[in-house]
Amino acid sequence: MLILPQNSPAIAGLNQRLQNIRARMAAAARTSGRSEQSVTLVAVSKGHAAGVVRAAAGLGAEHFGESYLQEALPKIEALRGSELTWHFIGRLQANKTRPIAQHFDWVHGVDRAQIAQRLSEQRPHYAPPLNICLQVNIAGDDNKAGIAAVDVPALVQSVSGLPRLRLRGLMCMLPEGLDSAMRRQHFSALRTLLRQLDSSDTPLDTLSMGMSGDFEDAILEGSTMVRIGTAIFGLRMEP
Numbered sequence: 708m709l710i711l712p713q714n715s716p717a718i719a720g721l722n723q724r725l726q727n728i729r730a731r732m733a734a735a736a737r738t739s740g741r742s743e744q745s746v747t748l749v750a751v752s753k754g755h756a757a758g759v760v761r762a763a764a765g766l767g768a769e770h771f772g773e774s775y776l777q778e779a780l781p782k783i784e785a786l787r788g789s790e791l792t793w794h795f796i797g798r799l800q801a802n803k804t805r806p807i808a809q810h811f812d813w814v815h816g817v818d819r820a821q822i823a824q825r826l827s828e829q830r831p832h833y834a835p836p837l838n839i840c841l842q843v844n845i846a847g848d849d850n851k852a853g854i855a856a857v858d859v860p861a862l863v864q865s866v867s868g869l870p871r872l873r874l875r876g877l878m879c880m881l882p883e884g885l886d887s888a889m890r891r892q893h894f895s896a897l898r899t900l901l902r903q904l905d906s907s908d909t910p911l912d913t914l915s916m917g918m919s920g921d922f923e924d925a926i927l928e929g930s931t932m933v934r935i936g937t938a939i940f941g942l943r944m945e946p
């Protein structure tokens with residue numbers, strides 16, 4: 708495994724990028740009238756080695772996002788004992804839900820009742836309920852995963868009854884190439900949807916929206932969780 712010495716230029720660069728992202732997140736949160744603590748940073752470590760995750764954890768990052776199970780599992784194992792929170796943000800396949808239910812703390816891309824059902828059944832009894840966000844194709848983009856906004860209430864109904872899951876909120880990913888005004892319109896629509904669904908029966912506190920290229924717009928529109936990879940870790944190897 709790659710071990711980065713604490714004072715290496717690589718660590719200094721990582722530290723600088725992390726601090727830069729945190730400062731920009733805090734500024735956007737303040738502009739939207741919120742505290743910086745109201746937005747959680749999920750550092751998306753897909754395509755980067757366990758040693759890089761360890762270095763980021765040493766610099767204070769606590770939440771990590773992964774998209775590919777095969778790559779994520781050995782990393783999670785290598786970092787066992789570091790008290791990190793792991794988020795699965797990739798596409799979900801019904802035949803691969805068990806290791807996700809066993810090894811992750813959050814799953815952001817739930818878009819089918821069948822997947823939710825399996826995650827609930829497969830969540831180990833010794834673990835706390837698995838935190839879930841439903842993925843919404845808020846921009847109506849043909850290439851993006853997620854369900855249509857009109858179908859969200861029905862999925863909330865079926866997921867909120869599952870005993871081993873804790874439904875936390877909604878997630879979206881915007882297509883590339885939108886201008887800032889358009890992005891804010893979509894992020895705002897997701898926030899409105901969350902507000903409509905939030906009730907004492909189904910308390911929802913999470914809007915997982917914003918990536919390297921659009922996280923400030925997302926925070927201005929109420930994001931509580933940003934998923935940032937490239938802007939922290941640089942370019943990654945795609946599988």
Ligand SMILES: *Cc1c(COP(=O)(O)O)cnc(C)c1O
Nearest residue numbers: 751774796918919934935936937
């Ligand atoms: C890869 C990925 C990210 C991070 O993207 P960057 O543009 O590198 O910040 C965020 N969310 C999801 C769902 C992803 O797959």
